[in-house]
Amino acid sequence: MTGPATGTATTRVVTLARRPGGEPTSDDFAVAELPVPVLEAGQLLVRNAFMSVDPSMRGRLEETEKHYTTNFQVGEPLDGSAVGRVVASSDPGVPVGSCVRHRLGWRELSVVAAAAATVVDDGQAPLSQWLGVLGQTGFTAYVGLVRAGELREGDAVFVSAAAGAVGTAAAQFARLLGASRVVGSAGGAAKASLLVDELGLDGAVDYRGEPVREGLRRVAPDGIDVYFDNVGGDHLVAALDALNLEGRVALCGMISQFDVTGPRPSIDSLILAVLKRLTLRGFIVRDHEDLRPEFEQRVGGWLRSGELVSKQTVVDGIDGAVGAFLGMLRGDNVGKMLVRLDPQVTD
Numbered sequence: 001m002t003g004p005a006t007g008t009a010t011t012r013v014v015t016l017a018r019r020p021g022g023e024p025t026s027d028d029f030a031v032a033e034l035p036v037p038v039l040e041a042g043q044l045l046v047r048n049a050f051m052s053v054d055p056s057m058r059g060r061l062e063e064t065e066k067h068y069t070t071n072f073q074v075g076e077p078l079d080g081s082a083v084g085r086v087v088a089s090s091d092p093g094v095p096v097g098s099c100v101r102h103r104l105g106w107r108e109l110s111v112v113a114a115a116a117a118t119v120v121d122d123g124q125a126p127l128s129q130w131l132g133v134l135g136q137t138g139f140t141a142y143v144g145l146v147r148a149g150e151l152r153e154g155d156a157v158f159v160s161a162a163a164g165a166v167g168t169a170a171a172q173f174a175r176l177l178g179a180s181r182v183v184g185s186a187g188g189a190a191k192a193s194l195l196v197d198e199l200g201l202d203g204a205v206d207y208r209g210e211p212v213r214e215g216l217r218r219v220a221p222d223g224i225d226v227y228f229d230n231v232g233g234d235h236l237v238a239a240l241d242a243l244n245l246e247g248r249v250a251l252c253g254m255i256s257q258f259d260v261t262g263p264r265p266s267i268d269s270l271i272l273a274v275l276k277r278l279t280l281r282g283f284i285v286r287d288h289e290d291l292r293p294e295f296e297q298r299v300g301g302w303l304r305s306g307e308l309v310s311k312q313t314v315v316d317g318i319d320g321a322v323g324a325f326l327g328m329l330r331g332d333n334v335g336k337m338l339v340r341l342d343p344q345v346t347d
């Protein structure tokens with residue numbers, strides 16, 4: 001082993017205190033101090049620099065709701081994506097000082113299997129971007145457009161939650177991949193302006209200020225060819241209405257449906273998919289690893305050339321992690337919501 005011994009160290013960890021009864025609150029979580037396990041062969045001790053908070057964690061708080069990964073257990077630590085620096089290593093392939101991305105976030109120090117960690121190059125891009133536009137977030141946007149949405153040059157594209165992490169990436173990637181028109185939706189006038197003024201979209205709908213169906217008709221009067229759906233509900237129904245013949249929908253997520261208790265839009269709108277010969281394709285990003293090399297090469301290039309703007313909202317410290325998660329669900333973020341776990345890291 002290289003680096004400091006573990007076994008006596010402790011780390012602060014966010015745990016699930018109880019299952020939320022409806023919309024989650026900060027009382028559903030706790031911060032605990034737990035011992036750091038002694039490294040076994042092939043393991044790394046990582047000082048986490050940043051961790052990601054993700055909408056998918058909302059479903060994992062429930063007992064029975066089925067999601068695409070395991071649900072959290074009461075009294076146990078949460079987990080999720082994080083990046084950090086290796087401070088002790090029992091794997092000669094990943095020496096001390098390496099930067100890695102892994103899935104044991106929500107704690108300041110993580111012991112991870114080297115085989116389950118990905119080495120990232122903080123010389124190529126700041127660590128935070130390996131969770132954002134160059135990480136799973138950007139990859140979701142890329143897979144959704146290229147594979148699920150089968151984006152073609154000249155397509156008119158609509159992205160919902162367009163001021164969020166996946167949304168800011170998807171809207172910009174669509175333009176860089178040859179879309180003729182890119183429009184987006186977001187909550188609030190400030191976010192809608194940002195989409196046009198800072199990210200270069202051709203139009204934006206503030207869904208809190210006007211019905212999304214009306215807004216979409218205004219910003220995409222000739223209809224849309226691809227809808228990148230982060231929201232579901234009324235957004236999906238409005239997009240079905242706006243889609244042109246043989247249009248495509250990349251079903252990425254449905255954040256508007258998490259805590260809905262009232263009536264939901266009728267599934268009868270799906271008749272439009274028949275009449276317009278639409279393709280609606282759901283996808284889970286981890287099924288598309290074959291696209292990862294071309295994604296990193298293309299997006300890395302756009303970042304270096306300055307064609308791509310990377311937006312982030314950073315909250316400091318593990319004590320702010322739960323607030324960051326709850327805030328992201330409410331829309332407090334622009335771009336990728338991250339928690340900085342190591343105050344020494346400045347990017």
Ligand SMILES: NC(=O)c1ccc[n+]([C@@H]2O[C@H](COP(=O)([O-])OP(=O)(O)OC[C@H]3O[C@@H](n4cnc5c(N)ncnc54)[C@H](OP(=O)(O)O)[C@@H]3O)[C@@H](O)[C@H]2O)c1
Pocket residue numbers: 053054055056137140161162163164165166167185186187188191230231251252253254255256257283284285286328329330331332333335336337
């Ligand atoms: N399929 C996959 O493999 C995969 C992978 C990663 C993420 N996703 C999905 O991608 C979507 C975006 O995730 P993200 O990480 O980029 O999160 P995000 O967009 O950065 O954050 C969530 C955003 O959702 C918006 N929102 C919240 N409630 C809403 C509502 N009722 N109606 C409309 N918008 C609402 C908020 O923005 P406003 O202020 O604009 O409301 C908020 O900023 C989610 O649906 C997520 O589940 C899917």
